[in-house]
Amino acid sequence: MNTSTERFKAKTVRTVTSPSNEEVTTYYTWVEFQDLPAEIPLEVNPRKPKMNTSVAKQLINAVKNPDSDFDINNRGIVITAKSFKFNTNTSTVDLDLGDDITKYGILDGGHTYTAIIENRDKLPENTKKYVKLEVLVGKNLDVSALADARNTSAQVSDIALFELDDKFDIVKDAVAAESYSEDIAFKDNDNKRIPVVELIKLMFAFNIKRYPDDSSAPVSAYSGKAAVFKDYKNEYGEENNIYKKLSAHLPKLVELYEKIQEELPLKYSEFKKEDGKKPRFGGVRGIEGAGAYEALFTQKPISYEISIGFLLPIFGAFRALLKSKGDELIWEFDPMKVWDKVGTRLVQNTFDTDTNPQQVGKSKTLWQSNYRIVDSERKDLLLEKLMKQQQQ
Structure with missing residues (x-):
């Protein structure tokens, strides 16, 4: 299988090295809906998105709604990647997702990702909305443990x-x-x-x-x-x-x-x-x-x-x-x-x-x-x- 690298426009990037494991780096960035790559693997997440639930429907409405504060109200998308590079001259990210879809891809936020990809074309042309990406990079990341931790702590609704x-x-x-x-x-x-x-x-x-x-x-x-x-x-x-x-x-x-x-x-x-x-x-x-x-x-x-x-x-x-x-x-x-x-x-x-x-x-x-x-x-x-x- 060929190595998958996604290149896309992104806003300001913040880089944080884990204080408990210096080999793990987390990159935070914000991406406009229209620039979000449509082929990021979802297999890392053991839960496949179900888009017919009430929570999913609320997410879809939030994506389609012309209000522009989605990135403030939504927790965003968590991704594991082989590498992350940001070109400050072009404001583009090169996201290396390797060749193992069971290790690299969307770890958490699959419903958010699916709602955006399937509904972003319904937004008015002059409306810009953003989603936060949290990208984890590290040679020895325990992806299975991460997936369990991220997905068993379900967000408590209001x-x-x-x-x-x-x-x-x-x-x-x-x-x-x-x-x-x-x-x-x-x-x-x-x-x-x-x-x-x-x-x-x-x-x-x-x-x-x-x-x-x-x-x-x-x-x-x-x-x-x-x-x-x-x-x-x-x-x-x-x-x-x-x-x-x-x-x-x-x-x-x-x-x-x-x-x-x-x-x-x-x-x-x-x-x-x-x-x-x-x-x-x-x-x-x-x-x-x-x-x-x-x-x-x-x-x-x-x-x-x-x-x-x-x-x-x-x-x-x-x-x-x-x-x-x-x-x-x-x-x-x-x-x-x-x-x-x-x-x-x-x-x-x-x-x-x-x-x-x-x-x-x-x-x-x-x-x-x-x-x-x-x-x-x-x-x-x-x-x-x-x-x-x-x-x-």
């Missing part, structure tokens, strides 16, 4: 970490009558298309107990899945559990989120035309389309795949319309109708702030300013309502 597998009763009850109720993964091993965290994020963005006004913002709905689970856990069992109150509105929140998702391209075109500019929504970073896509929850057809970095700061602004009344939360005004009134302003404010969805999703000031737009409309509607009452 659900398991917070022991929430049996604590989603309020969510289950809230969506029991919805078309997507049977598609929600409430446990780690549920092979279903909607992770329960997607619903909890929607409620977190409307947590008026924690975020009652524009002085703070539920940015973690975008940037911190663990923080969302933790907040849900902390509220569980509390007499004044905000998520129990919010769950009554969960179908409405899903409806609002998908309405924004569906109509955002039109609102974008409206404000661009008002500015005298030609709208090119599909050319924005983090937007995939136009094409045939489906909304996550109801699977209704949508024309564009839009980064949640753009969607959540708009969606979360409508918590300004919720208020406590006794043991319940009520809408002061219908969020759908308010979206119809201020949607264009919200979209303009969002895209004028930044066109990088990662920066937009994490921008506290944007979340706050979008909230103020909705709150201002709420006050106008309230004044209009009071005036009509006085005239009667």
Whole structure:
């Protein structure tokens, strides 16, 4: 068998010599999805990737999602190699994988690798995403022991970490009558298309107990899945559990989120035309389309795949319309109708702030300013309502 050497573009390389075994060197580098070689052997890993599990499907969604922080959220790929050389002049790596596929290749991260190779062509052309490679090189590496160690220490999911597998009763009850109720993964091993965290994020963005006004913002709905689970856990069992109150509105929140998702391209075109500019929504970073896509929850057809970095700061602004009344939360005004009134302003404010969805999703000031737009409309509607009452 011929020696296999892969040459590919890579970002900065960090080299670490093992303090316990100086003959073993680990190279860390970051590779753009499109530059990742497609023929790295997987035989070193005793577990063949199964791409039909819920975890694998979440990985595939993470690869296809236009958000660019994959390398931050993903553990990456571990590779054993015969040698590793980095050419600083050309920023290319020569990865020598020898001629023994049972010794050299992908040791851990086979699901990540497979998800990238099989789905990277679905990313928009102007989206760059990276994966971290950890390459181990050493003459006397015990590959079998490494494979056992790396693959028996399964990553603990956020659900398991917070022991929430049996604590989603309020969510289950809230969506029991919805078309997507049977598609929600409430446990780690549920092979279903909607992770329960997607619903909890929607409620977190409307947590008026924690975020009652524009002085703070539920940015973690975008940037911190663990923080969302933790907040849900902390509220569980509390007499004044905000998520129990919010769950009554969960179908409405899903409806609002998908309405924004569906109509955002039109609102974008409206404000661009008002500015005298030609709208090119599909050319924005983090937007995939136009094409045939489906909304996550109801699977209704949508024309564009839009980064949640753009969607959540708009969606979360409508918590300004919720208020406590006794043991319940009520809408002061219908969020759908308010979206119809201020949607264009919200979209303009969002895209004028930044066109990088990662920066937009994490921008506290944007979340706050979008909230103020909705709150201002709420006050106008309230004044209009009071005036009509006085005239009667």
